[in-house]
Amino acid sequence: MTTTTPTAEAHRFGWIIDQPYLLLSLTSLFWAGNAIVGRFIAGHFPPVTLSFLRWSVAFLIVIPFAWRHLVADRMMIRRHIKLLVAVSVIGISTFNTLQYTSLQYTSALNVLLLQSVGPLFVAVWALIILGVRLTLMQAVGVFASMIGVAVIILHGNVAELAAIELNYGDLLFLGAMAAFGLFTVLSQKRPAIHGLSFLAFTFGCGAVFLVPLLVWELSVRTPPAFDLINVSAVAYVSIFPSIVAYLCYNRGVRMIGANRAAPFFHLIPVFGSAMAILFLGEQPHLYHAVGYALVIIGVVAAARKQKAAAA
Numbered sequence: 001m002t003t004t005t006p007t008a009e010a011h012r013f014g015w016i017i018d019q020p021y022l023l024l025s026l027t028s029l030f031w032a033g034n035a036i037v038g039r040f041i042a043g044h045f046p047p048v049t050l051s052f053l054r055w056s057v058a059f060l061i062v063i064p065f066a067w068r069h070l071v072a073d074r075m076m077i078r079r080h081i082k083l084l085v086a087v088s089v090i091g092i093s094t095f096n097t098l099q100y101t102s103l104q105y106t107s108a109l110n111v112l113l114l115q116s117v118g119p120l121f122v123a124v125w126a127l128i129i130l131g132v133r134l135t136l137m138q139a140v141g142v143f144a145s146m147i148g149v150a151v152i153i154l155h156g157n158v159a160e161l162a163a164i165e166l167n168y169g170d171l172l173f174l175g176a177m178a179a180f181g182l183f184t185v186l187s188q189k190r191p192a193i194h195g196l197s198f199l200a201f202t203f204g205c206g207a208v209f210l211v212p213l214l215v216w217e218l219s220v221r222t223p224p225a226f227d228l229i230n231v232s233a234v235a236y237v238s239i240f241p242s243i244v245a246y247l248c249y250n251r252g253v254r255m256i257g258a259n260r261a262a263p264f265f266h267l268i269p270v271f272g273s274a275m276a277i278l279f280l281g282e283q284p285h286l287y288h289a290v291g292y293a294l295v296i297i298g299v300v301a302a303a304r305k306q307k308a309a310a311a
Contacts (some may be wrong), residue, residue, distance in 0.1 A: 017251065018255075020255040020256045020261070021303060022257075023266075024264040025264065025267060026262055027248045027249040027273045028264050028268045029267075030241045030244055031241050031268050032161040032234065032268045032269070032271035033240060033241060033271075034241035035238055035268065035272065037233050038050075039173045041229070041230065043104075044102075044229070046099055046217045046221040046223075046224070047097055047101040047104060048100075048210060048213045048217040049214060049218065050224075051097045051100055051210060052211070052214045053234050054238050055092055055203050058239070058243050059207055061239065062196065062199055062200045066141075066194075066197055068087060069193070069200075070196075070197050073193040077191070077193060077197065083189060084112070084190065084191075084205070086202075087186050087190065088202040088209070089209050090182050091182075091184075091187070091202065092206025092207070093184060093207075093210050094176075094179045098175050099176040101169075104171050105169025106167055106172075115173075115177065116150070116199075117267075118181060119142045119145075119259075119266070119302075121178050121180070121181030122181040122258050122259060123138075123142075125181045125184070129185050130188065132259060135259075138260065138301075140220050140298075141300070141302025141303070142263050142302050144297055145295045145298025145299050148270075148292065148295035148298060149269050151287055152269050152270065152291035152295075155184035184253060188254070195247060195250060195251060199250070202246075252264075260302060260303045260304075261303070263302040264303070266295045270291070270296075273288060
């Protein structure tokens with residue numbers, strides 16, 4: 001095992017490493033950008049190709065920093081190889097391929113709505129695998145933040161629900177959320193290895209398991225063009241929603257647990273709509289304020305540590 005202590009890590013990376021709420025909020029910010037970029041380039045990249053490039057590039061960036069930790073952790077990794085491979089295939093290969101595939105068939109509105117059920121998948125897997133139940137306050141917080149998400153996405157008009165049509169892409173996205181919920185819970189059972197070791201292994205292993213699908217996809221689909229837009233998109237999704245976000249997410253979940261971390265999913269549409277207001281000229285409305293308030297109240301309520309229950 002690596003001998004790096006939490007104190008040493010805190011000294012190296014600053015106070016942010018011990019701020020789980022901030023880490024999980026940053027994760028949601030970068031994943032909001034991933035949804036926007038993924039939808040924007042859905043017609044430019046076949047989904048498996050985009051997923052493979054994302055994790056391959058992320059692995060190549062991380063490996064120089066992670067190598068010494070991987071060497072130190074090699075015996076622990078070998079001892080828990082089955083779990084680590086399962087986590088990699090579920091959370092890296094499966095989740096992202098389903099996510100990018102779904103974005104080719106469904107709308108951003110549907111994706112944001114369906115993403116709000118992410119904490120429920122985490123709760124189900126946590127109960128099945130860890131025997132951990134949602135506390136009453138966590139359930140109330142998840143429900144409140146889900147209402148906030150709906151208020152933002154539906155522009156405060158419940159009648160908009162009647163106009164939403166579910167399709168094949170929505171089923172794929174629900175599958176993606178189920179996979180990510182399982183990844184979140186299984187990652188709590190990971191061995192005591194360095195965070196960079198875990199990141200590098202999951203990125204590299206996840207990319208390797210995509211190779212057979214990649215070969216098939218490139219035989220039936222046109223490869224993406226090598227241009228500035230596509231290169232920039234791959235660079236963004238490889239660095240921010242991958243390396244930075246997964247470092248923050250893995251650390252946050254490890255610190256406060258899966259059920260308390262999961263409601264931070266609901267900050268993704270908050271950040272997404274805020275980006276639209278700041279960068280795309282969308283006008284702020286009262287429903288934005290109401291939705292933001294409900295999401296924040298719900299997330300804070302669900303993420304608070306309960307003295308009488310395990311998180």
